[in-house]
Amino acid sequence: MYTTINDFAEEWDREFQLTEEVLNALTDASLQQPVANERRTLGQIAWHLVMSVQYMTYCGLVFDGLAEDAPVPESAAVIAQNYRKIGRSFLNAVKAQWSDEQLLISQNVMGEEWKNGATLRFILMHQSHHRGQMTVLMRQAGLRIPEVYGPTYDTWVDKGVAPLA
Ligand code: NI
Numbered sequence: 001m002y003t004t005i006n007d008f009a010e011e012w013d014r015e016f017q018l019t020e021e022v023l024n025a026l027t028d029a030s031l032q033q034p035v036a037n038e039r040r041t042l043g044q045i046a047w048h049l050v051m052s053v054q055y056m057t058y059c060g061l062v063f064d065g066l067a068e069d070a071p072v073p074e075s076a077a078v079i080a081q082n083y084r085k086i087g088r089s090f091l092n093a094v095k096a097q098w099s100d101e102q103l104l105i106s107q108n109v110m111g112e113e114w115k116n117g118a119t120l121r122f123i124l125m126h127q128s129h130h131r132g133q134m135t136v137l138m139r140q141a142g143l144r145i146p147e148v149y150g151p152t153y154d155t156w157v158d159k160g161v162a163p164l165a
Helices: 005-024 042-059 076-097 116-140 153-158
Strands: 106-109 112-115
Touching: 005 076, 005 116, 042 076, 042 106, 042 116, 106 116, 112 116
Parallel strands: none
Antiparallel strands: 106 112
């Protein structure tokens, strides 16, 4: 969990940038790529990732979000645009509305006691979990994937290194 706003803000900035790069690599057609027949699509997972940032309003943070029933956009650019907006509003709200001391306060979040600093950690882990799912689906949809925490097949090829299979 986080014990200082500053530690969180620095990490959010880095992760925000990685997520932005992944979202920017999506195409409209790729949003239809399903996990399996009749299962969630890349577009639905990307949109869930964007929407999940506003779970933090359950902890009392106030910032502009999206309607809970907002339909999955058909445009990859619109998904990325909404992410940039909500991601920045969320970070501004944390900085403006919480202090380091408040990160130690526990709140009931959907039936469980969570310290605010732990909820912030969860929101980042949840984001990287879905971002990882997305990169697999993006490869299946034939897209080039940006580096996240290491080289991808394409960037290995770019560097003249034989990629792992
Ligand atoms: Ni989720």
